Amino acid sequence: MEKNGKKLLNEIKEIFEKDKVRNIFKKYIEYIRFPFFKNFEKDLKVNFTFPITFIVGQNGSGKSSLLHALYGAPRNYSIATYWFDTALDPIEYIKTNRHCFIYSYFAEYSKKIVEVIKLRIQVKDKKTGKIDLDYWEPSRPYKKYFMIPPQEGDDKRDTSATKDRWNPISRSVYHMDFRYSLSAYDKYFYFGSKPNTKTLKSKQDVIRKYASRLKKAFEDNTEIIFRTRKVKRTTTLTSSELSSIRYILGKNYTETKITEHNIYDKRMGFAIRYKTNNLSYSEAYAGSGETAVVKLVHDLYSTEDYSLVLLDEPETSLHPLAQKRLVTFILEQIKRKKLQVVISTHSPDIIEEMPKEAIKIFYENQESGKVNIIENVHPENAFVYIGRSITDKKVIVVEDILAKMIVEKVLGKTGNSELFEIKYFPNGESIIKKEFMLVYSKEESNNHFVIFDGDQKTNKISVDDLLERDKTVENLKQKINDVVKQSIEFAVDGGESGGREDQKIELMLKYIKYHHDNVFFLPKNIPEEIIWSDDVLTRADISEDEKQKIKSKSDYKNKLNLFAKCNFGGDTVEYRIKAYEYFLLRWLKKENYDYKEIVSIINIIKER
Secondary structure, rough: OOOOHHHHHHHHHHHHHHHOOOOOOOEEEEEEEEOOOOOOOOOOEEEEOEEEEEEEOOOOOOOHHHHHHHHOOOOOOOOOHHOOOOOOOOOOOOOOOOEEEEEEEEOOOOOOOOEEEEEEEEOOOOOOEEEEEEEEEEEOOOOHHHOOOOOHHHHHHHOOOOOOEOOOOOOOEEEEEEHHHOHHHHHHHHOOOOOOOOOOOOOHHHHHHHHHHHHHHHHHHOOOOOOOEEOOOEEEOOHHHHHHHHHHHHEEEEEEOOOOOOOOOOOOOOEEEEEEOOOEEEEOOOOOHHHHHHHHHHHHHHHHOOOEEEEEEEOOOOOOHHHHHHHHHHHHHHHHHHHHEEEEEOOOOOOOOHHHHEEEEEEEEEOOEEEEEEOOOOOHOOOOHHHOOOOOOEEEEEHHHHHHHHHHHHHOOOOHHHEEEEOOOOOOOOHHHHHHHHOOOOOOOOOEEEEOOOOOOOOOHHHHHOHHHHHHHHHHHHHHHHOOOOOOOOOOHHHHHOOHHHHHHHHHHHHHHHHHHHEOOOOOOOOOHHHOOOOHHHOOOOOOHHHHHHHHOOOHHHHHHHHHHHHHOOOOOOHHHHHHHHHHHHHHHHHHHHHHHHHHHHHHHHHH
16 A cells, blocks of 8 residues: 555544544444344344455355445335345245344434344235335334333434434445446447347447447537437546546546446446547446446545445456555545445455454354354455465464564575565564464464464463363463463354354364464564674674663663664664664574574474
């Protein structure tokens, strides 16, 4: 992500965290939960803890279903637009356990979290007697779903409430599925009926015949109506819109116009005309990604403040840089209009530098066959559940950049570089334990390892040594706390309160086994201590006074930071890395005990 994208992320995060009762991000959906819905696990819950949310998962894992439920959440919107009953795909109707979803928001007046439930019910049309199978309506709160109804008088103080229920939130919804965001030209050319008249024998003939009318509409900015056909008045994109499109796609457009028409067949669709310094062309000669970006940019500039924006696979037909810039543009609109955006994606590039609060994994539970969720996932780990490994090599994760440099140098010297990929997490050991290990401990065949600093070393526990009476949630929780020096939360199907104890025990045992088999520790407490040498300092080309000041420091980090300043002129990251290299290259030549310990760890991992 480019600098302005990172800045936007930080600014949005700061605003959102201060906006506790949603005076700024108004009409914000805090979470949605599913007591009984499609193939979702019972009580699956999605928390929206950041204004932009990315849903990652395999095909068929329920990502689009979540977007459709969110689409149907506000007033005057219905999920039946996308999910409806047919003979081929009937929706099971159970009177006592209807398909439903529950979502929360801050009530406008009372500024408290409230919940709205929408149920799928069957209703009979009074005039025709026909049963509507796809009717969804708000309902009174259900006690079995632990919903809290409005308190006495809430309906008088707050328009969000009626006498016995909270009303659906009132906000605009924008939904775009990039896989099917087709222009009028594409709809007709690829899916329209072939003409069969004396003068029009092909689709090309139809397009040629009506192109002059479309051209006139673009050039004269007029509405054209003939027979049952219509071209609406064109819209010239603003300079701001054009600037955003240029930024995303990297092309120097001088003008872009958009309109809607049905001149090819009866279906209404949009058309775009692009101009650059050298060319003028329509969407017929533009890439599908180029067309989708123009449509999205124009729509988001036009959408209302506080809207809910739902985007399905926006990476479609876009190269990686365009994907990243598209996210930056969306962040700009979030900051400007206080939008809430939810995106389903298969693209690692889109989520590459997003905060973990913004990333959710949808996956199919192998035992139940139901869709479940993992929340707050680091981008590095987000694609484990769609079968994308970061690399075919063994992956070793360390705490910081110096540990990464040490392990990489040892790998290079021992000829093992091609077998491994070394990664570090900026947030250090805590995030590795809470996220990386939690995700990878679930894998049966594991190719991911951790090498912590020596100060994290504790006695390991073998699962084989545990007695059956030791395998309780409380006991295992304490043992995990003992070996990783912090509490780890294990999410199970049905949520924390409704989850099965045996499932949680299984996850905890896997975590203990992963720690035993796949976690190692560097010699010495911290990496700086491994490479430090008073002898190397003595030979350095700096003054004796500077050497004495460095020696007087008791902390090895401080020693290296001061050396970077004295020898290289600064103690920022780039100068510290130069200092690390200076000591590291000389340490490698010695092949001392610490070096041999690291070689031993690498050999063990190679054999796993």
